[in-house]
Amino acid sequence: MTVTAEAVKALVETGSTVRLRPRYEGSNINTWIGFKHVNYLVEEAVLEHFRNAGLGSRDLYEQHGLGLDVAGLDTRILHAFHQDDEARAVVAPATKDGDGHLGFAVTLYVERGGKELKAVTSKVRVALRIDGYLAPAEVPEALARFAVARIGGFAEPGAHHGTEVTEAAAAALSAGRGTTGDDPVLAQLLAGDNAFGWKWRIPYPYCHFNERIAMSGYLRQVEEVVDLFLADRGISIKTLLDDRKWIPVVPRSSVQMLGEALMEEDLYTVFTVEEVFKDLTYTARTDFYVVRDGRLVQTATGRITHGYAVFSDRSDWSLVPFDDRVLEAFAGRPAA
Structure with a gap:
């Protein structure tokens, strides 16, 4: 694959449309599709946009040593998706000069009662990780301004970033879902906050490009920590169901x-309740850390808004x- 200026121009200036269906795995309650798999639809729409420009993720990596990472997502769900729904996904380039990353606005539409409704809007940021x-490959000149040696800088780290910590002895692999109990790093992260913490070893299936957790892995982590938080507070998902x-x-x-x-680092996930709005929704911040050289390194942050x-009936x-x-x-x- 030869990366031309015309292909990059199409990527950053021309929109695209694709039709997608949510995966069956994402339907956990009746036929509704959860937020994680809605975000997967957004991610797939962006990947298809790269393919349409002639810059598919496989060729970018195999031929040019560039890993396509969805490194930022901010998604609003306006109408629920169900099994067998077909989304019309529209991807509009939103890259700003000098940002060092590729930006996109993704909108998903779904048909209801013969009318097409705007179901999802999402702001997406993509890093091309060298x-x-x-062995290093030569980065194509047309993509050089978007190529990065490390992913980062998509938000400001919190106050704990860079703090010295003392880790506990390595947890036994038999611990399963990790620990939410007595751990010195968790104790330091949670001190004084209305927060819940979880320490967990990053497994191979959550990673891509041989070594690092992917956006899909973080989305799975958010889903997991919400499940554990609600159970810890005595209102587990099955209890209220x-x-x-x-x-x-x-x-x-x-x-x-x-x-x-x-991969195989201990990931410390901290879930902090920030606001309850009109007794209908609550917003929580989710922060992710690893420990390197005795210091906390924040690797991601995010927020999730929940209601009930x-x-x-079944629909x-x-x-x-x-x-x-x-x-x-x-x-x-x-x-x-």
Whole structure:
């Protein structure tokens, strides 16, 4: 593949459209598709945009040593996706001169009752990461302004970044989902905050390009930490499903990479409740850290907005306000 100025011009100046369907795996409650797989649709639309420009991710890596990383996502869900829905995905370039990365605005449309509705909007940032795992390749001149030696700089790190810490002894692999209990690094990260922390070893399936966690891995991590947080506060997802037929809904999610987290590193995920809005939604910040040379390194940050919906049949649901039990749990005072 020869990377031409015309191909790059098409990538950064010309929009594209593709039709996509959500994966069956993303349907966990009735036929609704969760936020993670909605973001997967956004990611796939961007990958198809690169293919349409003649700059597919496989060729960029194999021939030019450039790993295509979705390094920033900020996604709003306006209408829910279901199994068998077909999305019309529109990708509009939104790259700004001098940013050092590629930007895109992605909109997903879905048909309801014979009308096409705007279902999802997302701002996406892409880094072309120069491969350092294998022998270096020559970066094409037309893409040089977007090629980076390391991913980072997509948001400002928090106050814990760079703090000295003392790690516990390595956890046994039999620990399964990791630890949320007694750990000196977690204790330091959580001190004084209405937060929940989870230490977990990054596995191979969450990574790509041989070494680093991918955006899809972070999205899975967000989904996991929400599940563990709710269980820790006494309102696990299954508990509210069984008691009330309440399901979590996510109108907005974002993840921005600040650095790179590597395969088999311990990832410290901190979930901090920030705001409850009109007893209908709550927003939480999710921060990700690894420890290197005795110091915390923040590798990503993001936010997720959650509410609850109640379903009366297999296809329809309505948003419900939080009750005292749920509000107490969010405030860090789980009911007895």
